[in-house]
Amino acid sequence: MITTLSDQRPQVVADVWSPVYFEEEFLRFAILDLKREHGDPEHPFGVYILDALDPRSCLGRVVELERFGGQFGNDLAMLRDLYVDYEDCGNSELCIVVDHLELRPVGVIRLTRHTEEFGSRTIDDLLALGENGWGLSKEELWTRAPLAAKDLNGIVDVPTLAVSVGYHGNDALDSISRALSACMFKRILSCGSESMICALDRIVAALVQSITGNFLGEFEGIEPQPYYGSPGTIPMWSNPREQLLRIQTSEPELYERFVLLKGLDKYFFAWPEDTATWEEIDELVIDLRDSSSSENSLPRSSSEGPIRAER
Secondary structure (H helix, E strand, O other), X not given: OOOOOOOOOOEEEOOOOOHHHXXXXXXXXXHHHHHHHOOOOOOOEEEEEEEOOOHHHHHXXXXXXXXXXXXXXXXXXXXXXXXXXXXXXXXXXXXXXXXXXXXXXXXXXXXXXXXXXXXOHXXXXXXXXXXXXXXXXXXXXXXXXXXXXXXHHHEEEEEEEEEOHHHOOHHHHHHHHHHHHHHHHHHHHHOOOOEEEEEEEHHHHHXXXXXXXXXXXXXXXXXXXXXXXXXXXXXXXXXXHHHHHHHHHHOHHHHHHHOOOOOOOOEEEEOOOXXXXXXXXOOOEEEOOOOOHXXXXXXXXXXXXXXXXXO
């Protein structure tokens, strides 16, 4: 999370889906700003966890748009409709991998803390009828999978996972996917959630399972189906703490990879100092998302400090 220049000034939320934040000039600025904030790490790659209301989180949205636009026909307006409500309520973060040398975003995982009040993308769709819905009841989530969470509020939703096309060489794809998976694993554990749920295209699911040692399980009796342009998406679940105990005792190599980050020496991991609380936006926020100024101007120079919209 990032702060305004003074604690005495009003808090600000920009329109993080504004096209200005998708421009190459801003993306390069955002990476340089993150590097500066974290002491200019020399690692070729960086892994950063950003609140979805931080304008720099567009580094992740650019990768989502590239992958889901090119593969499934999801345009910017559609992606905004899918995720903006879960961002506006303060419940979303993006885990982002960037190339420090090329100043390019290369990978993203989106995390949303489900709440009864605001919901979350995948769980809402699991409970929905009709197109892009599975029509399950809340009770079926537990009868079809041994979720450790006692209720929906104890679940983290992982609605997106993507790696940029330019980094799909075997070594690069595997390395970036491992870094994203490690970041996701540690971040979910840090926020105290007992379970996670996602919905992955079958090809992506196979890749994730091979990298994580079958970290995810399928819901009993649930088949892949078309989902927002994907011809076959399968809902999956995991209990991260149980998986941590399993790999620590039976698969030490996986434990070293995802907990000790072994083999990821090229990556600088910028862990937030706080645990993930995803607090709701308070009443002092000034919302600039309908302001024309947010559409037409780039952020101030990074010499003035990181751009933030703390909540």
